Amino acid sequence: VSASLQALAEQFGCELRGDSARVVGAVATLASAGPDAVSFFANPKFKSQLADTRAGAVILRPEDADVCPTACLMHANPYATYARVAALLHPAPRAVAGVHPSAVVAASARIAPTAQVGALAVVDDEAVVGERCIIGVGTVVGAGVVIGDDATLAANVSIGARARIGARCIIHSGVVIGADGFGFAPDGGEWVKVPQIGSVVIGNDVEIGANTTIDRGTIEDTVIEDGVKLDNLIQIAHNVRIGAHTVMAAMCGVAGSARIGQRCVLAGGAAIINHVNVCDDVLVLVRSLVTKSISKPGTYSGSLPAEEVGVWRRNAARFKQLDRFAERLRCLERGKPAQDGD
Amino acid sequence: VSASLQALAEQFGCELRGDSARVVGAVATLASAGPDAVSFFANPKFKSQLADTRAGAVILRPEDADVCPTACLMHANPYATYARVAALLHPAPRAVAGVHPSAVVAASARIAPTAQVGALAVVDDEAVVGERCIIGVGTVVGAGVVIGDDATLAANVSIGARARIGARCIIHSGVVIGADGFGFAPDGGEWVKVPQIGSVVIGNDVEIGANTTIDRGTIEDTVIEDGVKLDNLIQIAHNVRIGAHTVMAAMCGVAGSARIGQRCVLAGGAAIINHVNVCDDVLVLVRSLVTKSISKPGTYSGSLPAEEVGVWRRNAARFKQLDRFAERLRCLERGKPAQDGD
Amino acid sequence: VSASLQALAEQFGCELRGDSARVVGAVATLASAGPDAVSFFANPKFKSQLADTRAGAVILRPEDADVCPTACLMHANPYATYARVAALLHPAPRAVAGVHPSAVVAASARIAPTAQVGALAVVDDEAVVGERCIIGVGTVVGAGVVIGDDATLAANVSIGARARIGARCIIHSGVVIGADGFGFAPDGGEWVKVPQIGSVVIGNDVEIGANTTIDRGTIEDTVIEDGVKLDNLIQIAHNVRIGAHTVMAAMCGVAGSARIGQRCVLAGGAAIINHVNVCDDVLVLVRSLVTKSISKPGTYSGSLPAEEVGVWRRNAARFKQLDRFAERLRCLERGKPAQDGD
Numbered sequence A, B, C: 001v002s003a004s005l006q007a008l009a010e011q012f013g014c015e016l017r018g019d020s021a022r023v024v025g026a027v028a029t030l031a032s033a034g035p036d037a038v039s040f041f042a043n044p045k046f047k048s049q050l051a052d053t054r055a056g057a058v059i060l061r062p063e064d065a066d067v068c069p070t071a072c073l074m075h076a077n078p079y080a081t082y083a084r085v086a087a088l089l090h091p092a093p094r095a096v097a098g099v100h101p102s103a104v105v106a107a108s109a110r111i112a113p114t115a116q117v118g119a120l121a122v123v124d125d126e127a128v129v130g131e132r133c134i135i136g137v138g139t140v141v142g143a144g145v146v147i148g149d150d151a152t153l154a155a156n157v158s159i160g161a162r163a164r165i166g167a168r169c170i171i172h173s174g175v176v177i178g179a180d181g182f183g184f185a186p187d188g189g190e191w192v193k194v195p196q197i198g199s200v201v202i203g204n205d206v207e208i209g210a211n212t213t214i215d216r217g218t219i220e221d222t223v224i225e226d227g228v229k230l231d232n233l234i235q236i237a238h239n240v241r242i243g244a245h246t247v248m249a250a251m252c253g254v255a256g257s258a259r260i261g262q263r264c265v266l267a268g269g270a271a272i273i274n275h276v277n278v279c280d281d282v283l284v285l286v287r288s289l290v291t292k293s294i295s296k297p298g299t300y301s302g303s304l305p306a307e308e309v310g311v312w313r314r315n316a317a318r319f320k321q322l323d324r325f326a327e328r329l330r331c332l333e334r335g336k337p338a339q340d341g342d
Helices: A005-012 A044-052 A062-067 A078-089 A309-319 A322-333 B005-012 B044-052 B062-067 B078-089 B309-319 B322-333 C005-012 C044-052 C062-067 C078-089 C309-319 C322-333
Strands: A015-017 A037-040 A057-060 A071-074 A176-179 A184-187 A190-193 A200-202 A213-215 A222-224 A282-284 A298-301 B015-017 B037-040 B057-060 B071-074 B176-179 B184-187 B190-193 B200-202 B213-215 B222-224 B282-284 B298-301 C015-017 C037-040 C057-060 C071-074 C176-179 C184-187 C190-193 C200-202 C213-215 C222-224 C282-284 C298-301
Touching (some): A005 A015, A005 A071, A005 A078, A037 A078, A044 A062, A057 A062, A057 A078, A062 A071, A078 C184, A078 C190, A176 A200, A184 B078, A190 B078, A200 A213, A213 A222, A309 A322, A309 C298, A322 B322, A322 C309, A322 C322, B005 B015, B005 B071, B005 B078, B037 B078, B044 B062, B057 B062, B057 B078, B062 B071, B176 B200, B184 C078, B190 C078, B200 B213, B213 B222, B298 C309, B309 B322, B309 C322, B322 C322, C005 C015, C005 C071, C005 C078, C044 C062, C057 C062, C057 C078, C200 C213, C213 C222, C309 C322
Parallel strands (some): A037 A057, A176 A213, A200 A222, A282 A298, B037 B057, B200 B222, B282 B298, C037 C057, C057 C071, C176 C213, C200 C222, C282 C298
Antiparallel strands (some): A015 A071, A184 A190, B015 B071, B184 B190, C015 C071, C184 C190
16 A cells, blocks of 8 residues: 555644655665655664665654654654554455355354455354454354454464454464363362353453463453453463553463553563452563552562573572571671671 | 252252252352352452352351351362352353364274264374363364363364373363474584474373463373363473372473472462472462472472562662672671672 | 484494494383383483493493493484484374365465375465475465475464465474564553564574464564574564574563574573563573673573572562661661661
């Protein structure tokens, strides 16, 4: 898809500087863009690349336009504007209406006439697939599942347990929604399975990354609210509720019955233990482990960075002596140095 | 499925208080249960919910019956009893005997006549599927695999390498059993693949969560004993042995040739490094890393909880000074304060 | 497959001690090998097993031959030699040329005549599958994907986004290559999806473990160079580049736009945050978190080992007091003990 700078400026509310008739047909990085591509500048780290760019136009903040040697599409939020321009120039695949002859669709399933069901996909009894949905090849839509309009499920996705998926969701390959939660009652040294009879409810505009798992609830539902974005290889346990517009980077884990507020950000590898509540607007830094409820918006951290191994080991060995250090400090403060200090 | 309280009490060995003829048809939480549902009470945290419940009956310990405003099914282990009642009222799907016409079953495979093979499943050469098994849609049972009676494999499971799966196992979507272990021999700056020729042997009554991976052994087999329960996104490397009735929450990792005893519990994100032995009855707390063999039953921990970022960073910065702290303490104890303290 | 010791010695450049006509047909461990099997000895830990072995022959270093009671195949690198011998005696499955009738292959796809496409696999428009490739059952090769000669994709793999896979790659079940990277621009409390239009380029001789995910690039490509070996459940984010012959054990994570050099080793659970550069020949120890670029080859560590819970908790509690400890130490060094020490 191509568009003139004039058209882009109008559609996305930018102020244009430069040749309004220039046509661009792709996005590219500042360093690699040629005159038929549009790029963006938002991070000062790349200022030298901006100065040298040969892009057809650059989306940037008005105050950065001076540095730009080429046409500018100026906007207060250049990154979001870039995202919208990129979606226009590189549109996502659209549903090609119809069910592939190799797909297996139950007679009681309802597939919207504009939806696409790919090769070797399965849509089970009484499942409902909305308008313009794409059900990827090899994907399994279990019995009673309901999928809203304009949702896209990639290849080899598994949706079970009467899950409900909202409109415009994007679900990547390998995702498993609605597997049993992990519930077992101890009984005489063995474990009795606790039936998992809840489901999973996913709001609108949710995106779920490859191989992420979202378990069905024990009795009630696991709930992912509107606009949540989950990266790859994330675990969402049974009965969890994740508030609207919260995002999680890859490999996060949320344990059973935890509740996370709206607009939270969990960096990669962060985890929330079971039954913890995290309020709205919390940022959990990379690989941090939240073990207590958080009731105050803010930033939380809990990981130690790697060091050169000799340095690390010397300090890690002292970690094991910390309680003794405390004792020795106390003795010193009382004027009686410990005899067996080290 | 419905049952009278009288019938439940008899079947599960409970003492009944209240209307023995009352019929219940579902389980529910204390807070949401109506008169046709049964709930349970085991955790004192929910005592106020017990006092207010409108459930048809509550399963609880005899000593908690006083607080309960409704009928009681009294049992020394209310949670396990609840699990059994829930399984009666909400039975798991049963195999509908037969092979879906779209499934691909090798001529040399043996499928028990009572087993169900779902749409687009594959059962390869000489595989054996036991009585009343459910092989989910899109699931692949590799050549020579043997699956015991009453096992359930959900959709899009991959079983390879002549793995043996015991009776009554439950394997969730996306699980991969029998992929090659990770073995490479260094040779001149490159890596030579070490053929992985062992298999995977899984006992009876094992449950394996979504997207968990269990690799085949290098030469001998990777072994999961009876009654083991694994949650989602767990990695079990080649040659590992996991003892009976051990459970692991999501995202645990067990590295090559580690051995874990019976009745162990690994909380979420715990990991065991390679060649380590963990004895029976060990509890490893959330996200702890076991780097040495454990020969004494008990509880082991190794994770630090997240804190407000300012607090965390101040202490984490000091962690890097710990070895120097030790030196300074020693100097102080000798009466000679270090000159360059901080 | 069987071979005489003479033939093995010649093919793999070993010095032979013992009965050159002896025929072996399998590999086995030192402890379990019988006279028709060959084993290897490289780790001094197993010296007593070497002394007791009944193997038909043992591959070992010349200096270890004295201890061996049976025939020896002597080589300076016994483990790599063992790997090659094992591959000869236990050959990997070879492609059985042809497309299974249940597979769905687009008219515009090009499948080499010697390639095997398994049951219920999908090869989409304009995809190219090289000579002697194996495309496993249920595996999806997306539109425009190019797969080099002699590559093996196991069951239920998902390859999308015009990815390119090199020759001789081995990709295990559940792997997802080419899902969208995780890119969202904040805009008024919501998130705008940043289209992911790059692809994934994977070199020759790469192996990728079960359920690992490799995302497509945002604009340019995610790149995995030749000879890289990735274990299970690893996350490789968009725009990452991994240098040749680097290996990662299970559950590693590499965040967006990180670059890792050649011949690096990441132990299990290690992670690299976004935009970090790691130079060649770096070893990152188990579960260490690399938060800054590394420009010096060497070993880096960042994890604390689990301890008995009482010991751990005492020290972990002191971790939270570290900044205060520093203050108290400083006071002591100045001769003025803090009043509120502990």
